[in-house]
Amino acid sequence: PDKTAKRRAKHLNVHEAGKADCGVKSNLKSIPGVMTIRGCAYAGSKGVVWGPIKDMIHISHGPVGCGQYSWGSRRNYYAGTTGIDTFVTLQFTSDFQEKDIVFGGDKKLVKLIDELQELFPLNNGITIQSECPIGLIGDDIEAVSKAKSKEYGGKTIVPVRCEGFRGVSQSLGHHIANDAVRDWVFDKLTPEKSRFESTPYDVAIIGDYNIGGDAWSSRILLEEMGLRVIAQWSGDGSLAELEATPKAKLNILHCYRSMNYISRHMEEKFGIP
Helix, strand or coil: CHHHHHHHHHHCCCCCCCCCCCCCCCCCCCCCCCCCCCCCHHHHHHHHHHCCCCCEEEEEECCHHHHHHHCCCCCECCCCCECCCECCCCCEECCCCHHHHHHCCHHHHHHHHHHHHHHCCCCCEEEEEECHHHHHHCCCHHHHHHHHHHHCCCCEEEEECCCHHHCCCCHHHHHHHHHHHHHHCHHHCCCCCCCCCCCCCEEEEEEECCECCHHHHHHHHHHHCCCEEEEEEECCCCHHHHHHHHHCCEEEECCHHHHHHHHHHHHHHHCCC
């Protein structure tokens, strides 16, 4: 129909030889703050890399909308008791209001971490997934993380600078999340945390988010081959598995786009191919 053809004219075209593209208006950059077909850096970090790690609490630090958007939208299956020792399908947000934008949200974040420790004492760590306003107003989530980690006896608390405006797609969020693992998990490993009896057959499944349970299937196949899977990143994964990964003999990379950064780092630093 003419009306539909007019509306779709920019999205349909014929490619001609010699031209770089066919001029179709697609693959456009996402607009921060606008819920489009594609995710932002926050979505890449919270929704993909960190979110499926089941025994950590992942705080969406900022207004409620981003956390709601990223909540429960992927079938990241996991084993555990939700709300007791696993938290993947729960949403935790600092629920920024206008006054928090004006006066800052650090104090609110401190209070939130204290409340989470009281309500969910079996959590093994916390990440702070920053939304756009956090970067714009300059909240010091690193200082809060260090202070609360010290207060709670060295607990792993990871500030992730994944404000949506940092990347026009979720891919940069993957990179930022990978770097946060490197800086706040790997670089904080102590001999006590590194106690792990390795075998020559230890492997890690990297970049599998257990969508509908697919990582479980991969794991069964690998273990029937005689390998020992010591970590899954990050579907049905845990903080202990992240910490054990530098002891692996091989990283088996599934989603290259989301985990090549940390895999390259482990190859360079720990010699894991």
